[in-house]
Amino acid sequence: MSVEVHVLASGSDGNCTVVRYEGNALMIDSGLSFRATKSLMAVNGIDERELKGILVTHEHIDHIRSVQVVSKKLNLPIICNQNTFDASHFGDNPHVRISMMNPLGIIGVKVTALPTSHDAVEPCAYFVEAENKKVLVATDMGRVTCQIERALLDADVALVESNYDRDMLETGPYPYLLKRRIDSDKGHLCNITSGEIIKKTITDRRRKIFLAHLSKKNNTPDIARETVSNISGIRRMDLDCLEFKGDTRIIKM
Numbered sequence: 001m002s003v004e005v006h007v008l009a010s011g012s013d014g015n016c017t018v019v020r021y022e023g024n025a026l027m028i029d030s031g032l033s034f035r036a037t038k039s040l041m042a043v044n045g046i047d048e049r050e051l052k053g054i055l056v057t058h059e060h061i062d063h064i065r066s067v068q069v070v071s072k073k074l075n076l077p078i079i080c081n082q083n084t085f086d087a088s089h090f091g092d093n094p095h096v097r098i099s100m101m102n103p104l105g106i107i108g109v110k111v112t113a114l115p116t117s118h119d120a121v122e123p124c125a126y127f128v129e130a131e132n133k134k135v136l137v138a139t140d141m142g143r144v145t146c147q148i149e150r151a152l153l154d155a156d157v158a159l160v161e162s163n164y165d166r167d168m169l170e171t172g173p174y175p176y177l178l179k180r181r182i183d184s185d186k187g188h189l190c191n192i193t194s195g196e197i198i199k200k201t202i203t204d205r206r207r208k209i210f211l212a213h214l215s216k217k218n219n220t221p222d223i224a225r226e227t228v229s230n231i232s233g234i235r236r237m238d239l240d241c242l243e244f245k246g247d248t249r250i251i252k253m
Contacts, residue, residue, distance in 0.1 A: 003133040005251040008040040021130040024107035025050040029063040056080035058120035059087040083122040116141040119186040139213040142187040152201035162211040163188035164218035195231030211241040
């Protein structure tokens with residue numbers, strides 16, 4: 001059986017990715033409305049009965065908007081560290097605790113939470129291993145931790161944050177303090193840094209790169225791909241990202 005990665009949403013409006021394997025699936029974040037999530041799942045051919053849990057990276061609203069509703073309506077456990085669960089106020093929703101760097105086995109796959117640097121209580125990325133295929137979902141990080149760098153070396157598919165273009169951020173409409181927060185070690189990765197870490201972790205193995213969490217106001221798909229391509233040496237056509245609201249992507253391995 002193949003492993004599929006479905007990017008249903010990736011950006012400040014909401015984030016949601018589904019990893020499918022052998023008729024089962026795990027959702028990573030649920031930052032859209034429940035209605036929008038169900039609609040995009042249907043468009044992508046994902047049966048809600050396949051879902052076996054929701055992995056949560058951190059407590060910001062664009063990642064947890066409908067986590068509680070999805071959990072209750074589809075009877076799914078919320079999988080995250082205790083600090084994130086408490087900060088998200090998930091209440092009596094079923095919770096499976098995961099700890100940083102301690103792999104958790106579920107639906108025949110191995111899931112590892114990797115620490116990231118972001119302004120949340122205990123943010124993480126997720127490294128999912130199934131059928132000798134490895135998927136990294138790493139967004140919302142102001143710098144690249146050594147754990148993320150190692151995972152990038154091993155990943156067959158990597159969703160890597162490429163949040164903003166520095167010039168667009170500096171000349172854009174955001175207030176000064178918000179600009180500084182975004183462009184900090186606890187903020188987000190710019191296109192340049194994303195390109196640099198992708199280049200640094202290139203190996204002989206074939207790897208699919210998806211640029212994730214692009215800012216609506218401080219980036220564009222064309223600028224992100226062009227910048228990362230120029231720095232990493234990867235052909236522009238081999239770098240993917242979502243193009244518009246409602247756009248989705250299926251990556252098969």
